[in-house]
Amino acid sequence: MALLFRAYYGVHDFFFGILGKLDGLAPLLIRLYLAPVMIAAGLYKFRHLDATAQWLGSGLGLPEPELLAQLLTYTELLGGFLLLFGLAVRWVSIPLMVVMLVAAITVHWDNGWFAIAPADPATSTAKPLADLGLPAARASLENSQAVGDRLDRAADILSEHGNYVWLTEKGNIAVLNNGIEFAATYFIMLLSLLFSGGGRWFSADYYLDRQARARIVASNEARAAATRLAEEPVAVPYQNAISEPPAAEAPLKPPLTEQVISSSPPPLEQQKVDVADSQTSIK
Incomplete structure (x- = not known):
């Protein structure tokens, strides 16, 4: 068993160690996905600032709609550019998350989860939850059946009275459910x-x-x-020699010539005087 673990973690560490050097790729792709969405939403609100304020006030009943419109507009617009360049990403994610949360609660909550209403109950993501007995998932499957019936009827009418091929050339006709799916997805990202x-x-x-x-x-x-330099004691060289008083300097000896001159005999007259003095002292 230990051998199996060593083999597994050997492969694991080698493979994911290589991927670890590219761990910035995933945040990059998330930023590149979110940035155009935020910039486009902010630009639209910037060009229709008055209409946005009116919608926030009259449509959603929020207080101070003019101030909220400006905050919402510049948060999405500037936040999108910051995400694009990867500048202050963590900080700008917080107000953008608040925007997504408010949008999900005030605008999309009553419409359920799906942004586009599924038309086939068999392929709906609510089916596994409905099989587990979740009432909301069962209601979603019933709604999917109703959406499919209406889309079939619309296709029959358009085929009979219009150019159905041209109408569906850019994509199939769908029912916009406008649920919280997109707002929740952006919040998670x-x-x-x-x-x-x-x-x-x-x-x-x-x-x-x-x-x-x-x-x-x-x-x-x-x-x-x-700090270490300031705390270290200052070493004073020759401390003992400096603390002791200096020794007295020895007197300089006279030059050799002076010693020779001082040791020479006195003059003859001085010698006679000295002899006379010595005789007088004897007497």
Whole structure:
């Protein structure tokens, strides 16, 4: 069993170790998916700011619709560009998540989950939950059956009275359910960016963070070195020699010529005087 574990984790660590070097790819793809959605929504609201404020006030009954319209517009617009360049990704994910949450509750909640109403109960994602006995999933399957009946009737009318081939050339006719599916999906993707950030190699945050942290480390190391230098005792060289008083200097000896001159005999007259003095002292 231990051998099996070692073999498994050997393959696991090797394979996912290689993938770990590209772990910034997933946040990049999420950002590139979300950025155009947010930018487009923000641009539309920016061009129709008055209509957006009226919809927020009259349609949804929210207070201060003019202020909310501006906050919503610039959050989506600037947030989309920040996601695109990978700048302040974690910070901008928070207000965008709030926008998605408010939109899901105030706009889409009453319409259920699906953004596009499924027309075939057999392929509906609600079927596994309906098989488990979930009442809401069973109601969703019944709604799918009703949507399919209406789409079949619409196809018959358009085939009889219109150019059905031209009408469906760009895609099949569908019923817009306008549920919380898209808002919830965007919320989950933003939540992932909140935890992961912009990712390595492909975001401005990655390079700015590396430079900032390198400067912080260098500053801390310099401060620690200065602190250690200030706390270390100052070593004074020749401390004993400096503390003791200096020895008295020996007098300089006279030159040799002076010694020779001082040791020479006195003059003859001085010698006679000395002899006379010695005789007088004898007497």
